[in-house]
Amino acid sequence: MKPDTDTIWAWLDEVPDPEIPVISVVDLGIIRDVVWDGDVLEVAITPTYSGCPATSIINLDVETALRARGLENIRLKRQLSPPWTTDWLSAKGAARLEAYGIAPPSPAGGPKHCPRCQSAAVEKVSQFGSTPCKAHWRCLSCLEPFDYFKCI
Template sequence: MKPDLATIWEWLGEVPDPEIPVISVVDLGIIRDVVWDGDVLEVAITPTYSGCPATSIINLDVETALRAHGLDNIRLKRQLSPPWTTDWLSAKGASKLEAYGISPPSPAGGPSRCPRCASTDLQRVSQFGSTPCKAHWRCLSCLEPFDYFKCI
């Protein structure tokens, strides 16, 4: 019996992002579509950044998770258009990021507050950070450095 799509979305919601395991690939907004094509389950995944090295690991993790739930006929499709945007990060994902110490993306172009002490006295250290999707900032109140999830 084929599991329904809502169940499959739930399963995918438990697959952590390999670089930021506190959020799932669904929270990140990179799973664009899940459909049954006859007996084949097709999952459309969009890359965050063109060269993000986590992309192939994400595909492997998604496939492994679905196989663990007994699905064998799986096809992963790379979907480029429309390009990924941080607008697709779920609200749940954004609050989990902040609790984890990563400031979530903000349309203003920089973090709205320090994820540790909530101060707004912040300074950018570098436009790039530990992964392609993050920049490096520091809080001038508690003096701790932190990652900011870039808004694109």
């Protein structure tokens, strides 16, 4: 019996992002579609950044997770359009990022406050950080550096 797509979405929501394991690939908004094409399950995945080295690991993790649930005919499709945006990050994902110490993306162009001490006195150290999706900021109150999830 084929599991329905809601069930599959729930399974994929348990697949962690390889670089930020507190959020799932579904939270990240990169799973664009899950459809049955006859007996083949097609999952459309969009890359965050063109050169993000995690992309191939994510594909592998998704496929491994679905196989572990007994699915055998799986087709992963790379979907470029529309391009990924941080607007697709789930509310659950944003809350988990913050709890993990990564400031979630904000349309204002910078973090609202320090994810550790909540101070609004923060400054940018560098527009880039430890992964393509993050920038490097620091808190002027608790003096801790922190990652900010870039808003694109």
